[in-house]
Amino acid sequence: MTEQPDGGTAIQERVEDQRLGQQPWVCIVWNDPVNTMQYVTYVFQTYFGFTKEKATRLMLEVHNEGRSAVAMGTKDEMERHVAAMQSYGLWATMEPAA
Amino acid sequence: MRDGDGSIVWYCLPFEVGLLESMASQLVELVDPPAWSEDPLERWANEREAAPLDREDPAVSRLFPDASSNPDEASDFRRLMEAELRSQKAADATVVLEALDPAQGKAEPTVTIPVSEQQAWLRTLNAMRLVLGARLGIEDERDAELVDTLEPEDERTPVADVYHWIGYLQSLLLDAITG
Numbered sequence: 001m002t003e004q005p006d007g008g009t010a011i012q013e014r015v016e017d018q019r020l021g022q023q024p025w026v027c028i029v030w031n032d033p034v035n036t037m038q039y040v041t042y043v044f045q046t047y048f049g050f051t052k053e054k055a056t057r058l059m060l061e062v063h064n065e066g067r068s069a070v071a072m073g074t075k076d077e078m079e080r081h082v083a084a085m086q087s088y089g090l091w092a093t094m095e096p097a098a
Numbered sequence: 099m100r101d102g103d104g105s106i107v108w109y110c111l112p113f114e115v116g117l118l119e120s121m122a123s124q125l126v127e128l129v130d131p132p133a134w135s136e137d138p139l140e141r142w143a144n145e146r147e148a149a150p151l152d153r154e155d156p157a158v159s160r161l162f163p164d165a166s167s168n169p170d171e172a173s174d175f176r177r178l179m180e181a182e183l184r185s186q187k188a189a190d191a192t193v194v195l196e197a198l199d200p201a202q203g204k205a206e207p208t209v210t211i212p213v214s215e216q217q218a219w220l221r222t223l224n225a226m227r228l229v230l231g232a233r234l235g236i237e238d239e240r241d242a243e244l245v246d247t248l249e250p251e252d253e254r255t256p257v258a259d260v261y262h263w264i265g266y267l268q269s270l271l272l273d274a275i276t277g
Contacts, residue, residue: 033242034231089224
């Protein structure tokens with residue numbers, strides 16, 4: 001590993017510390033009896049940009065296990081994602097990551 | 099049917115245009131969006147003064163579910179996001195209403211849905227299904243199956259027919275978009 005000037009490293013570490021210091025949150029999508037599997041898969045692909053395989057896997061997790069954590073990040077980011085999922089009519093909530 | 103530029107053309111029946119128009123208008127009434135203004139300050143005031151949603155209505159509570167099991171978090175989320183969500187849902191339904199407008203009163207109506215409006219259509223059709231599903235009392239998979247097999251004389255059958263038809267339209271649209 002090459003040596004870094006001290007100042008630069010310190011600033012870099014401080015930014016990392018701030019990100020790590022925040023409790024991560026997750027966006028949960030819940031199973032519901034009205035939304036179709038086709039639609040839920042499409043929303044995951046379109047909004048999150050997931051591949052069809054990943055979107056289908058998460059949709060099946062929602063369907064079979066009742067819920068799936070579809071995204072993780074800061075609380076603000078998860079608020080955005082929950083609002084977006086709700087704008088599509090998916091039943092979405094947020095919670096601190098376990 | 100899909101055009102060269104990705105537009106989807108829907109060849110429909112006159113009563114279908116009327117039915118969808120009525121459903122989309124009812125949706126706008128239900129979400130009751132805060133009044134729009136060019137002025138951000140006025141818009142913010144409108145959002146603050148908007149009448150609260152009637153969360154006793156199962157259709158409303160399904161369109162705007164609590165974002166957290168923690169009441170404080172759920173209330174925070176509503177404060178931050180509810181006005182935007184109400185406006186978004188109304189704007190989506192308005193896109194549908196405007197696309198239906200030229201087809202009104204035509205003997206052989208066609209409705210054209212450009213790429214830029216397809217997400218609004220999908221979201222609106224889905225919101226209509228959620229509202230109808232709530233009106234039909236669908237709360238779990240078993241309720242959903244019962245609604246699929248109602249007797250013709252059941253009083254819920256007319257609503258269930260519309261619910262199934264909207265689902266069919268949504269799946270046609272998804273097939274056209276992804277196909």
